[in-house]
Amino acid sequence: MFRLDSYAQRIGYAGPFTPTLDVLRDICRAHALSVPFESLDALESRLVLEDDLLFAKVVADRRGGACFENHTLFHRVLREIGFDVSFLGAYMWRPHHGEYSRVFAHMLLKVRLKEADWLVDVSFSHDTFIEPVPHTYGEFEQRGWDFRIAAAPGVEGGEGVEGDCDVVERRGADGQWVPLYKFGGEPRRVGEFQECLDYLSGPDSRSQIMNTLICARTLPEGKLTVINDLLITARPGEESVRRLRNVEEASAFLDLIFEGHAPLSARARRIWRERFAQDGDRAAAEPPRPAAAAEKPAAPNAPAVAASDW
Structure with missing residues (x-):
């Protein structure tokens, strides 16, 4: 083979x-x-x-x-x-x-x-x-x-x-x-x-x-990693770790990590939704995935990052 x-x-x-x-x-x-x-x-x-x-x-x-x-x-x-x-x-x-x-x-x-x-x-x-x-x-x-x-x-x-x-x-x-x-x-x-x-x-x-759910993509000058419900972003001189807030945001980053690998993205989104979505998110149908997830205030010292930034 x-x-x-x-x-x-x-x-x-x-x-x-x-x-x-x-x-x-x-x-x-x-x-x-x-x-x-x-x-x-x-x-x-x-x-x-x-x-x-x-x-x-x-x-x-x-x-x-x-x-x-x-x-x-x-x-x-x-x-x-x-x-x-x-x-x-x-x-x-x-x-x-x-x-x-x-x-x-x-x-x-x-x-x-x-x-x-x-x-x-x-x-x-x-x-x-x-x-x-x-x-x-x-x-x-x-x-x-x-x-x-x-x-x-x-x-x-x-x-x-x-x-x-x-x-x-x-x-x-x-x-x-x-x-x-x-x-x-x-x-x-x-x-x-x-x-x-x-x-x-x-x-x-x-x-x-x-x-542990681990999904990561190496980029020419950075790395995007999802570990369970954590999002880790790394660029030279810039790093952040924060929690993914909802299915919509998780889907946006998982789609980006698995760009060009649609079946992997769909499978990862299903697993994330089953394991980490809140009851309201899990009960509802998966929402459309916009180009950039809406941002809410992030935790101190952990700046919010949108999928569109990558």
């Missing part, structure tokens, strides 16, 4: 298929800007990390996926082109808990080119680098944002990583460095991530990640 030409058409890539840094950079950027991050399947079915199933989902059916799905598919793409690529497991920073996840909650890739290692991350719920970066310590800039890779202590109680990790951080609009995730340099097997998915969705897990 897997075809590179079909994948290239899906992400709008028209360049060569040769294992060079320029090709890697162009394909990474095209995938990140074309394939939305979404957790819809995680809410309603079991995620399965098999190449043919993921190709059918993302390419043939023009859907999105979570990081494990996107990077498993992208790993296959890079192998088909001829890259030396491996999986890396990462522990996500949980800001509300002040700690990292205890099992792998993120997957990224490592590509070796001319004896140098490059990190690849084309699918993440929050804003991160979307073009490959060398696996070296220091700061770098992409799309108007500052990032850095630094040495960090290992994850206490974490599964699968021995010793120290490296951490990826992003400088926020307030100038402070915020961790995104820690990762170990040891190559992992895709089956290890399947085990994490099965555990996180199982009855013994206290994690909410597999029961």
Whole structure:
């Protein structure tokens, strides 16, 4: 089932298929800007990390996926082109808990080119680098944002990583460095991530990640993310987090996140309405979706943002 030409058409890539840094950079950027991050399947079915199933989902059916799905598919793409690529497991920073996840909650890739290692991350719920970066310590800039890779202590109680990790951080609009995730340099097997998915969705897990609606779109200079009933907007020097107030507003932003993916938008709007709409909104038929949602006063220090602004 897997075809590179079909994948290239899906992400709008028209360049060569040769294992060079320029090709890697162009394909990474095209995938990140074309394939939305979404957790819809995680809410309603079991995620399965098999190449043919993921190709059918993302390419043939023009859907999105979570990081494990996107990077498993992208790993296959890079192998088909001829890259030396491996999986890396990462522990996500949980800001509300002040700690990292205890099992792998993120997957990224490592590509070796001319004896140098490059990190690849084309699918993440929050804003991160979307073009490959060398696996070296220091700061770098992409799309108007500052990032850095630094040495960090290992994850206490974490599964699968021995010793120290490296951490990826992003400088926020307030100038402070915020961790995104820690990762170990040891190559992992895709089956290890399947085990994490099965555990996180199982009855013994206290994690909410597999029961959380996450929809995100990477833009050339920003990121739009809906996490349950929260809207997170990020542009260089400008970030906000606030609650979506009603079905109409949620629909406007979900339509924007899933622009060009109408079935995904309809499914996300249905899930949002079932889970988060107030009784009056849920009882009424879904209202027409205007170009810009009407704005009401937002919470202090969280400026209102209309879909038309994006």
